[in-house]
Amino acid sequence: MTIGARVLKTGLAVALAIYLSELFGFPSPIISSIAAISIQPSISRSWQNTVDQLQTNVLGAILGLAAIKLFGQTAISVGLVCIIVIMICIKLRMEATIALTLVTVVVIMESDGQGWWFAAERFFQVLTGMGAAFAVNLLIFPPRPRKQFNDQVHEAFDELSLLLRMAISNELKEDVHRKEKEKLVGTLRKLEERYTLFEEERSLLPSRRQARARQLLISKQHIKALQQGADLLEAVEEHYFAAPEAGKWAKQFDDQIEDLTKYHEQILLKLEGKLKNGASFEPPEEREARLAMQLTEYLIQDPDERKRLVFVGSAVFEYAFHLRRLERLADQVMQRDAEGAERGAD
Structure with a gap:
């Protein structure tokens, strides 16, 4: 304790x-x-x-x-x-x-x-x-909502990453999976509360208010991306294993989820300034387009029985969409902060 x-x-x-x-x-x-x-x-x-x-x-x-x-x-x-x-x-x-x-x-x-x-x-x-x-x-130990928020973002991602990477292979023990999922739900709830505290903070200087507004925007997208990852996990658990011929799609979904999880991790590293300038790590959209086309053809053959895998695919595409939005926001915030630092130096 x-x-x-x-x-x-x-x-x-x-x-x-x-x-x-x-x-x-x-x-x-x-x-x-x-x-x-x-x-x-x-x-x-x-x-x-x-x-x-x-x-x-x-x-x-x-x-x-x-x-x-x-x-x-x-x-x-x-x-x-x-x-x-x-x-x-x-x-x-x-x-x-x-x-x-x-x-x-x-x-x-x-x-x-x-x-x-x-x-x-x-x-x-x-x-x-x-x-x-x-x-x-x-x-004494004054609260630092921004740092605490970022720490909880990493904590939530670590929990989500473990569950997503094991979602299709289903290799985690049931009791371990349940405990990890409960931890993820609790962390996401705390993250929402921490965002509220961060949102309530006030800055006196105009330049600080602008920087804080940008941080709030990207913080909200952090939550959205993590929540979408959690929704993808729910879609896999509810629909993937109940879908007919799910095993034939295991590698495609597993590879796609692995790429997105790695992409999410690299965005966080980028925001911390730990990646080289110009590093490109976005998953190719062609693979997602190909998966969407294959799922469409698969669904047409039997719409009633095969729609479950489409639900999983939809959650994958939504997760990818919000990760790309998060990266774009990260690039904009980092650029604005760099410009502000240069003006301050002048």
């Missing part, structure tokens, strides 16, 4: 919140500590969470004090204010702030009517905890 960065930073944020509570002379560090348990997976989300928490906690404090003045300090009034706060947070799409805002409401309404100064002190405790969390997230 490994300790992730967010786990470590949460502990550090709580420790810092307690230290600051003692430094500022707060009667108890509990509220600050609870507020510090808000480490987010990106700086952008961390800042947005801080802003949202400030808004909803101010609102909760005002509603709590108003309820005490109007209805007094009763269990029913506390419950009603909590319901109202929850409804407002949901309406404002700030559901993540509900728990801490309710803590603020309950503490203020259970304060025996000590008034605005008590509410302000509790608010500053919340602010201290959120500030500690934001500072720790910003200064």
Whole structure:
């Protein structure tokens, strides 16, 4: 079991919140500590969470004090204010702030009517905890969505490559295949989440915003290509082995998938700058055209029984299409980045 960065930073944020509570002379560090348990997976989300928490906690404090003045300090009034706060947070799409805002409401309404100064002190405790969390997230192992995204792209490709290369030959043990496929599905899901974090990041400089927009475009195509590879794997498993005379097509499909898998790998290497300039590795489209023609002739002979292999062929062609699009985008992004570097040098 490994300790992730967010786990470590949460502990550090709580420790810092307690230290600051003692430094500022707060009667108890509990509220600050609870507020510090808000480490987010990106700086952008961390800042947005801080802003949202400030808004909803101010609102909760005002509603709590108003309820005490109007209805007094009763269990029913506390419950009603909590319901109202929850409804407002949901309406404002700030559901993540509900728990801490309710803590603020309950503490203020259970304060025996000590008034605005008590509410302000509790608010500053919340602010201290959120500030500690934001500072720790910003200064200690700050999230790097782009690097994390690229690492997960390689992880997803490694898992996909193994499964695709063994798909037609069906040489993997069933339990191994199942585990590897589950890993691939999980990695693709994490990749979508990582892309969302990457998309939320903001750049202040115009030049950086343009470079980031290009990276977002190619990142989206990375996901599309990997997902299409996973769809090809599904098509092979569902249709290839159920197709009549599938064995006669084994070498053609196996060679085609091997070429595309290698092509995918070389695109990733190209983006990392590990290939020689001018290296050409795109699979010949003539082979795909020949396979399409052969599948068409094969289908015409018996459309009802032989359409399964056409589904597999279609998935192969779709995977190839998105890989070529990925390479074109890679070339454009690398060219624009090189031009930007030259302008910066001048």
